[in-house]
Amino acid sequence: MDEPASYPANPNLVFYPAPVLRQRAEPVRVFDQALRDFCRRMFAVMEDEHGVGLAAPQVGVSRRIFVTDHARRKDGESPQPRVWINPVIEAPTGTTVYEEGCLSFPAIYAKVTRHDRFTIRWQDEHGEPHVEQLDVGAGQFLGIVVQHELDHLDGIVFVDHLSLLQLGLARRRLKDLEAAYRKQTGKAGSPLRR
Numbered sequence: 100m101d102e103p104a105s106y107p108a109n110p111n112l113v114f115y116p117a118p119v120l121r122q123r124a125e126p127v128r129v130f131d132q133a134l135r136d137f138c139r140r141m142f143a144v145m146e147d148e149h150g151v152g153l154a155a156p157q158v159g160v161s162r163r164i165f166v167t168d169h170a171r172r173k174d175g176e177s178p179q180p181r182v183w184i185n186p187v188i189e190a191p192t193g194t195t196v197y198e199e200g201c202l203s204f205p206a207i208y209a210k211v212t213r214h215d216r217f218t219i220r221w222q223d224e225h226g227e228p229h230v231e232q233l234d235v236g237a238g239q240f241l242g243i244v245v246q247h248e249l250d251h252l253d254g255i256v257f258v259d260h261l262s263l264l265q266l267g268l269a270r271r272r273l274k275d276l277e278a279a280y281r282k283q284t285g286k287a288g289s290p291l292r293r
């Protein structure tokens with residue numbers, strides 16, 4: 100598939116049930132200045148919203164890119180901005196449970212089960228390959244963030260991982276978001292089917 104002619108100059112956060120959140124994002128093949136500028140703009144959106152991670156589909160761009168700054172959750176820790184392009188998780192083991200939220204699902208928080216340890220391979224904004232082992236149980240919260248963000252690149256959102264009981268608790272808020280989307284766009288979008 101061809102690269103987009105340009106990335107959005109002013110990316111805006113999109114909210115559930117926007118259909119782009121349900122698409123499988125395309126790989127990045129061209130590592131140019133336009134990509135790097137877009138990554139910088141993604142950081143700006145994430146920081147404005149006080150997020151620890153943001154995936155490209157969350158600003159309407161269906162590409163396999165996300166950014167993180169997991170240290171931002173702790174006061175006094177210096178920022179650790181990172182760009183992850185075409186990421187792949189390998190050899191996951193164990194499980195861990197963590198309370199998650201998502202900038203595209205404001206005011207919804209729920210415990211999600213994730214892998215505890217895994218290897219992740221990705222490219223940076225210059226196309227350089229990287230590999231790292233992450234261990235959530237050893238205190239690497241980043242391991243939760245990257246699993247959440249990588250899901251976005253496959254059209255999966257954190258509420259997909261919830262039990263029906265958890266979903267029931269979030270249902271009213273989901274309906275509010277669906278109503279807001281209908282009001283703004285005149286369309287139903289892609290609401291959850293469970």
Ligand SMILES: [Zn+2]
Pocket residue numbers: 200201202203247248251257
């Ligand atoms: Zn999210």
